Amino acid sequence: MGPVKQRIANEDYVTINVGPSHPAMHGTLRAIAYVSGETVLGTDLEIGYLHRGVEKLGENLTYHQFIPITDRLNYCSAIANNVSYEMAVEKLMGLEVPEKAQLIRIIMTELSRIADHIVLVGILGVDLGAFTPFFYLFIQREEIYEIFEWYNGARLTNTFGRIGGVEAPLPEDFEERWSKLKKGLDKAIGETDKLLTHNRIWMDRTIGVTPISADDALNWGFTGPCLRACGVKRDLRKDEPYSLYHQFDFEIPTGKHGDVFDRYMVRMIEMRESVKIIDQAFAMYKELGPDEPLMAKVPKIIRPPEGEVYHAIESPNGELGFYIKSDGTDKPYRIKIRPPCYMIFQAFDELIQGEMISDLIACLSSLNIIAGELDR
Amino acid sequence: MALKDSVLKVLGKKALAFDETAGSLFVEVPKEHIVACLTLLKNELGFDFLSDLFGVDNSALYEKKKKKKKKKGEESEENGGSVQEEPVPPRFEVIYLLLNLETNQRLQVRIRVPENDLTVESATGLWKGANWPERECFDMFGIKFRGHPYLKRLLMWDEFPAHPLRKDYPLEGMGEERELVYEPEGEGHWT
Numbered sequence: 001m002g003p004v005k006q007r008i009a010n011e012d013y014v015t016i017n018v019g020p021s022h023p024a025m026h027g028t029l030r031a032i033a034y035v036s037g038e039t040v041l042g043t044d045l046e047i048g049y050l051h052r053g054v055e056k057l058g059e060n061l062t063y064h065q066f067i068p069i070t071d072r073l074n075y076c077s078a079i080a081n082n083v084s085y086e087m088a089v090e091k092l093m094g095l096e097v098p099e100k101a102q103l104i105r106i107i108m109t110e111l112s113r114i115a116d117h118i119v120l121v122g123i124l125g126v127d128l129g130a131f132t133p134f135f136y137l138f139i140q141r142e143e144i145y146e147i148f149e150w151y152n153g154a155r156l157t158n159t160f161g162r163i164g165g166v167e168a169p170l171p172e173d174f175e176e177r178w179s180k181l182k183k184g185l186d187k188a189i190g191e192t193d194k195l196l197t198h199n200r201i202w203m204d205r206t207i208g209v210t211p212i213s214a215d216d217a218l219n220w221g222f223t224g225p226c227l228r229a230c231g232v233k234r235d236l237r238k239d240e241p242y243s244l245y246h247q248f249d250f251e252i253p254t255g256k257h258g259d260v261f262d263r264y265m266v267r268m269i270e271m272r273e274s275v276k277i278i279d280q281a282f283a284m285y286k287e288l289g290p291d292e293p294l295m296a297k298v299p300k301i302i303r304p305p306e307g308e309v310y311h312a313i314e315s316p317n318g319e320l321g322f323y324i325k326s327d328g329t330d331k332p333y334r335i336k337i338r339p340p341c342y343m344i345f346q347a348f349d350e351l352i353q354g355e356m357i358s359d360l361i362a363c364l365s366s367l368n369i370i371a372g373e374l375d376r
Numbered sequence: 377m378a379l380k381d382s383v384l385k386v387l388g389k390k391a392l393a394f395d396e397t398a399g400s401l402f403v404e405v406p407k408e409h410i411v412a413c414l415t416l417l418k419n420e421l422g423f424d425f426l427s428d429l430f431g432v433d434n435s436a437l438y439e440k441k442k443k444k445k446k447k448k449g450e451e452s453e454e455n456g457g458s459v460q461e462e463p464v465p466p467r468f469e470v471i472y473l474l475l476n477l478e479t480n481q482r483l484q485v486r487i488r489v490p491e492n493d494l495t496v497e498s499a500t501g502l503w504k505g506a507n508w509p510e511r512e513c514f515d516m517f518g519i520k521f522r523g524h525p526y527l528k529r530l531l532m533w534d535e536f537p538a539h540p541l542r543k544d545y546p547l548e549g550m551g552e553e554r555e556l557v558y559e560p561e562g563e564g565h566w567t
Contacts, residue, residue: 003525048531056540060547091398218477221426221505239480307397310473310484312427321427323471327437338428338473346508375531 004042004349008034013041018360020049026123026364027371031348038356043349050375058335063089063163063302066335071157073339074373077116079108079148079160080315081373087242088311088322089163090296092304100292101165102243103285108151108160109313110274110281114185115144116316116368117225117267117274121192124264124365128205133192140188143181147174163302165295170285178282182275189271197265206261210351210363217258220350221343224318225266226367230258236314248280260359263366303330317341317368339373379481386420387413402471402484410470410487411497417474418502423483426503427473429510431489431517435467436543466490468517472499489519498523516541 011034019030028049034041054073058066070085071078083105090097097105118141122134145155150171152158161167196202212222214230227234235252237245253269255262304326312321318340327333344367352360383403384391390413393404405413417423466488474483489496498521499506510521511530518539521527529536533554538545 002528048533051531053540056545056547094398216504218425219504221428221503234477308402309398309400310427310482319427321473323428323430323473325432327440333437334432336428336430342508343428343505346505350504 002044004034004044008041011041012036016357020046026369027374029345029364029369029371029374031360031364033352033357033360035357038358040352040355040357040360043352043360045345045348047345047371048375050371052376054376055335055337058332060331062330063304063332066332067161067163068157068159071159072372073337073376074116074315074317074320074341074370075156076119076370077112077316078156078158079112080116080313080320082158082160083109084311084313084315084320085322086161086163087313088309088324089302089304091311092307092309092324092326093163093302095164095296095298097165097243097296098293099244100169100285100288101161101294101296103281103288104166104170104294105161106243106245106281107170107278107285108148110278111144111147113274113316114271115141117271118144120267120365120368121196121264124260124362125192125196127361127365128202130196130199130202133195136188136191136195140181140184143177143184147177147181150177162295162298164298165293167294169290169294175282175286178278182279185271185275189268193268197268203261205359205362206264206366207259208257209260209359210355210366211257211259212347212351213258216347216350220347222318222347223340223343224314224316225270226258226263226318226344228253229255229262229266231256236312236319240312242311242313244281244284247284248277250276260362260366301330303328312338315340317370317373318344337373337376339376341367341369342374345369345374379483382421383417383483386416400482400484402486404486404488407487407489407493407496410472410485411499411502413485414472414474414499414502417483417485421483422476422478423474423481425475425477426499426505427475427482429470429472429499429506429513431513431519431541432469432471433467433517433541433543434465434469438464438467468494468519470496470513470519494518495520495522497521500524515539518542 013034013036016033016035018033019025020028030046032044054069057069067082070081073081118137122137125133148158149155212230214232217227217230231254233252233254238252250273253266255266306326306328308325310321310323312319320340321338323336324332325334351363379401380394390405390409391403395402468489470487470489472485496519498510508530510524513519514527515529515532516539
């Protein structure tokens with residue numbers, strides 16, 4: 001008997017099985033909720049339905065061959081995974097990535113951050129019965145995916161970048177596309193803000209729902225927007241600046257109570273901050289000449305020296321880290337992925353205790369659990 | 377490096393070895409004292425955030441090194457040298473990724489776990505977030521965490537017979553199939 005069942009052994013409850021294939025579950029997650037009336041007493045979580053053995057696969061593929069596999073982790077923001085993995089290998093090999101390539105990476109990562117947050121806000125709305133913002137936002141997400149497609153041919157699983165740099169410069173009419181997208185994004189975020197933020201129903205459904213204190217969140221290993229919603233000002237882009245992030249001017253939004261509303265609000269503000277970063281990065285990009293290098297000097301077959309390294313970046317969901325151990329051959333000896341939502345999801349039982357069953361879905365949506373990343 | 381010195385000062389003799397690659401500092405501590413060491417690091421040095429913990433199976437690495445040595449040994453034997461058999465180092469490692477939220481320093485703590493004694497003290501008393509990583513480590517490597525509230529397989533199903541991230545487990549699997557036995561409380565967990 002698990003600890004959750006032991007805790008509620010003396011209570012009178014009904015078991016409700018949510019998932020693994022349920023329209024409101026994000027991917028194949030399964031939560032077994034024990035409810036008394038409409039109040040959730042506890043939940044047992046079962047994960048692993050999407051376990052594909054990514055880490056084992058990584059041990060049997062070369063360093064380059066593993067990049068497409070990282071797309072399949074967090075498929076809402078594949079580029080952030082690619083960049084995180086590439087940066088870990090570069091750190092292991094001691095490669096210096098040229099400035100132009102770093103700027104392209106930053107622009108693409110921030111675009112994928114916006115796309116990821118759009119998915120969250122849109123789906124959170126749909127899960128709570130607000131369907132319209134979903135359309136306003138997803139039109140802009142489509143536009144972002146067009147840019148990705150037009151940069152490297154893929155929409156969802158981008159396989160962006162190479163170890164040591166990126167494959168191509170930004171296409172020539174990026175500026176035109178970006179200024180169009182920026183206007184559209186501004187409008188869509190503004191409209192969503194007007195539709196949701198001060199909406200009486202939305203506020204009732206989200207404010208004060210499944211709050212968590214900052215100390216608890218840190219103890220559970222929360223990172224990213226969910227941690228910032230608790231009032232902890234922590235962002236790897238500012239705290240452990242990697243790439244060129246120390247040169248940009250942007251704000252880190254924080255919440256207060258760590259409830260669903262704060263998680264939503266932090267992401268809404270972050271989208272606007274990402275727009276600011278892309279503007280600054282593109283201005284820097286324009287100053288560089290067309291002949292600037294895009295790749296560091298990388299041998300054809302990558303054989304990092306023996307050693308082990310851990311490198312993390314701020315992905316849309318939080319700290320996404322890769323631990324790579326090399327034994328000097330062309331295949332990694334061990335790869336460990338630290339997915340952000342894995343640490344967040346384990347606190348789910350504590351978050352949901354004493355809340356209503358309909359808040360279970362709201363809470364799950366606001367945490368942004370992606371099964372591909374969770375199960376690896 | 378300043379971090380290395382302060383870790384050495386706090387842990388004293390418990391710090392067995394240090395190694396560093398590309399700015400990532402790893403400190404090795406004895407397996408028996410892992411929770412004591414983590415508590416010291418958390419309280420004295422402010423490493424109050426556990427990023428992750430995971431296992432590593434080093435058996436293939438040792439095998440490779442042994443072969444290399446044998447080759448070298450054969451060469452030297454021709455020249456009149458002799459090969460000395462070294463004791464095999466412990467097979468598994470567990471690595472704890474710690475983070476200091478004030479100074480943003482990272483420290484990696486390593487313990488070595490021999491195959492004949494797979495029990496490690498659980499860190500769930502220090503960080504609640506150690507819960508799932510320890511379950512995953514048990515699932516993938518068979519390392520048992522003493523004091524864990526519910527040590528049960530996390531990603532594989534309960535009746536799964538092997539530990540898939542061990543190096544002797546083949547990539548294509550061993551043809552396990554899940555038998556759907558309806559048993560609400562499986563026997564698959566270790567207590």
